[in-house]
Amino acid sequence: MRLRTHPGRPFTRTAVAVLGATALMLSAACGGGGESPDTSGTTTIRIGFVGSLTGPLAPSGQVALVGLQAGAEYVQAQDPNVKIEIVERDTQGEPTQAVAATRALVQEGVSAIWFTTEAFPPVQDYLNQVKIPGATAGGIGAVLPDVGDSKKYKYAFSTGAGTSGETSIIPLLKYAASAGNTIAMLDDSSAFGTAQSELTKTIAERDFPNVTIVHKTFPSTASDNTAELSELRDSGAQSLIVWSYGAPLVTTMNSLNRIGWNPQMSGVLGIGDPSVSELIPEGMKETLAAGPIAKTFVSSTPGAEPTGITAEFVKLYLKLRNKSDFNALDTVGAMSFDWALLVAEAVKRAGSTEGEAIKNQLVSAGEFEGANGTYTFGPDKRIGLDADDLSVFVPAKPCENNICVEASIG
Numbered sequence: 001m002r003l004r005t006h007p008g009r010p011f012t013r014t015a016v017a018v019l020g021a022t023a024l025m026l027s028a029a030c031g032g033g034g035e036s037p038d039t040s041g042t043t044t045i046r047i048g049f050v051g052s053l054t055g056p057l058a059p060s061g062q063v064a065l066v067g068l069q070a071g072a073e074y075v076q077a078q079d080p081n082v083k084i085e086i087v088e089r090d091t092q093g094e095p096t097q098a099v100a101a102t103r104a105l106v107q108e109g110v111s112a113i114w115f116t117t118e119a120f121p122p123v124q125d126y127l128n129q130v131k132i133p134g135a136t137a138g139g140i141g142a143v144l145p146d147v148g149d150s151k152k153y154k155y156a157f158s159t160g161a162g163t164s165g166e167t168s169i170i171p172l173l174k175y176a177a178s179a180g181n182t183i184a185m186l187d188d189s190s191a192f193g194t195a196q197s198e199l200t201k202t203i204a205e206r207d208f209p210n211v212t213i214v215h216k217t218f219p220s221t222a223s224d225n226t227a228e229l230s231e232l233r234d235s236g237a238q239s240l241i242v243w244s245y246g247a248p249l250v251t252t253m254n255s256l257n258r259i260g261w262n263p264q265m266s267g268v269l270g271i272g273d274p275s276v277s278e279l280i281p282e283g284m285k286e287t288l289a290a291g292p293i294a295k296t297f298v299s300s301t302p303g304a305e306p307t308g309i310t311a312e313f314v315k316l317y318l319k320l321r322n323k324s325d326f327n328a329l330d331t332v333g334a335m336s337f338d339w340a341l342l343v344a345e346a347v348k349r350a351g352s353t354e355g356e357a358i359k360n361q362l363v364s365a366g367e368f369e370g371a372n373g374t375y376t377f378g379p380d381k382r383i384g385l386d387a388d389d390l391s392v393f394v395p396a397k398p399c400e401n402n403i404c405v406e407a408s409i410g
Helices: 013-029 056-079 095-107 121-130 138-142 166-177 193-208 226-235 248-260 308-321 327-352 353-366
Strands: 043-051 082-090 112-115 134-138 156-160 182-188 210-220 238-245 265-269 287-294 367-370 372-376 390-393
Touching: 013 134, 013 372, 043 056, 043 095, 043 327, 056 082, 056 308, 082 226, 095 112, 095 121, 095 287, 121 134, 134 138, 134 327, 138 156, 138 193, 138 248, 156 182, 166 182, 166 193, 166 265, 166 390, 182 193, 182 226, 193 210, 193 238, 210 265, 226 248, 238 353, 287 327, 308 327, 327 367
Parallel strands: 043 082, 043 112, 112 134, 134 156, 182 210, 182 238, 238 265, 265 287
Antiparallel strands: 287 390, 367 372
């Protein structure tokens, strides 16, 4: 486990002093875009949340909202002259509601927005129009080829390197390939699942030339996918990669139990949700790996604990959720927590709460620290962490001392 920290980065004592001075100047420097100073010199940054707080994808959305709220508390604890307001809109898991929800938040003067996975792709054209930066975890995967200043979608970011793009695939693909040269791959019909599967094939062809991938898809609304899993099992595959989360992932775990197939499986972070991990077949408990997950949240050393900003996130997050046990799905909250920190740091560096100014700082102002590690963005680099910042974990084992058990890749 590691957390890289550097003096003068977000919310060290030096940064706090600068941020406080910046807060006093913002009312003169800015004319709107979410900033609402008062006579005490406090600067308010409004960050929106658009996503599933009810419906089948709600568990992940609720975690993300609490993470964003924890980020606001962290920033404010470091500098009382900066206040972050979180303004939320529930899409009930329906992507078609995302644009209307985003429009409403923009009218309320938000400077940046966090989106759950399914809500992110539909809003990209609108974010371009209003010049507001939006971030997500896995949602960027479906639009990633078109993201960047030289491309179509200029305001898209991801603090979830483990949930989309090449960085989210390489650790899982490497783990699957360690079991043999034939890999089964299953996804649901969602934009996330489809995008991850297609990119997996591309990476495998490039980096794993001896690997053969056998691929099946099932409808995201299906309650059973034993037929698809049986075909994958009969292909002779030694391992299985599953690109599903939420209800479709529950369907997959139940179906694996029905057919009694116990491949060396790798899957998404959501397998760490207790409601899913309890469904892991007995024969897979030692070999199923999930993730990727930031290395700040895993360790192979018994008794290890999180440190630095990671430890502060855990403390605030558990307090807001009124719970004592930390699990891998809770690290989804660290992605939105980090977005609050990054936005606040970009405001400090820009001296402005305007969305365009925040975006420009994120892509050009070097490194940003968060609970997941050190982020570096660029004009066309919008996933801020890299594959070497990530690992996989064993979801059948509990996260002790708020650290999950790192899986061994053969």
